[in-house]
Amino acid sequence: MKESPKADVSSPTAIPSDYRLLVPREWFRIDLMQERWRTQLKTFVSRQAEGHHVSADLTRNVWATLRNTAEAGRARGAMEFFLLTTSRHGGHPTSLLVSSVPLGGTPADPQKFAALLEMRESESRTGAQVSVVDLPAGAAVRVLGATTLNVHTLMPGGVGYLTLSFSAPLTGMIGPMERLCDAIAGSLRWVA
Numbered sequence: 001m002k003e004s005p006k007a008d009v010s011s012p013t014a015i016p017s018d019y020r021l022l023v024p025r026e027w028f029r030i031d032l033m034q035e036r037w038r039t040q041l042k043t044f045v046s047r048q049a050e051g052h053h054v055s056a057d058l059t060r061n062v063w064a065t066l067r068n069t070a071e072a073g074r075a076r077g078a079m080e081f082f083l084l085t086t087s088r089h090g091g092h093p094t095s096l097l098v099s100s101v102p103l104g105g106t107p108a109d110p111q112k113f114a115a116l117l118e119m120r121e122s123e124s125r126t127g128a129q130v131s132v133v134d135l136p137a138g139a140a141v142r143v144l145g146a147t148t149l150n151v152h153t154l155m156p157g158g159v160g161y162l163t164l165s166f167s168a169p170l171t172g173m174i175g176p177m178e179r180l181c182d183a184i185a186g187s188l189r190w191v192a
Helices: 037-049 056-075 110-124 175-186
Strands: 018-020 028-031 078-084 094-102 129-135 138-144 148-154 160-167 189-191
Touching (some): 037 056, 056 078, 056 094, 129 148, 148 175, 160 175
Antiparallel strands (some): 078 094, 129 138, 138 148, 148 160
16 A cells, blocks of 8 residues: 555644545546656556557547546535556556545535535436545545545544545445445545
8 A cells, every 4th residue: 555655633623734545556546746747657557558459549549538537526615536457458547536625615524525426416317326434534524426436524623624536436435446436535644
């Protein structure tokens, strides 16, 4: 397991300066806070295509999709992007986008936030399941869809949510993949 180099927060009400998250070594990390993130992403796409007889069109498609995901994520506070190759044919990888989301219009109470998300999910009819779970890092709103899992963990001090957005377009978010993503979310710790 890779670990972000950080230390635990001692007080649950102190505003954290950072977080620590355990992610399996096979996941490729892209630091979206650095200007070189596009180079890191290109490295991942090249390694994924290497030796797999992947068409140039598929490689361009994967690159464009991942670049657009990273850019949209950065616009919404994304800090890290983790990628796991789940296909031998160079298809879209499983991913984790880690974002810091200030409260703004989002309720600071996870139960109220879950109710808001549940209302949105019922209107969009995606079939996603919304629940509130207790993680070692605190209360979190968990939204499970067919190919996605979003875990919104309330940050100590009520400054916002740290959102872990998992996507598994090829395998779906069931069985072992769901358990792996839940384990990663459960490893979240705050840093003073």
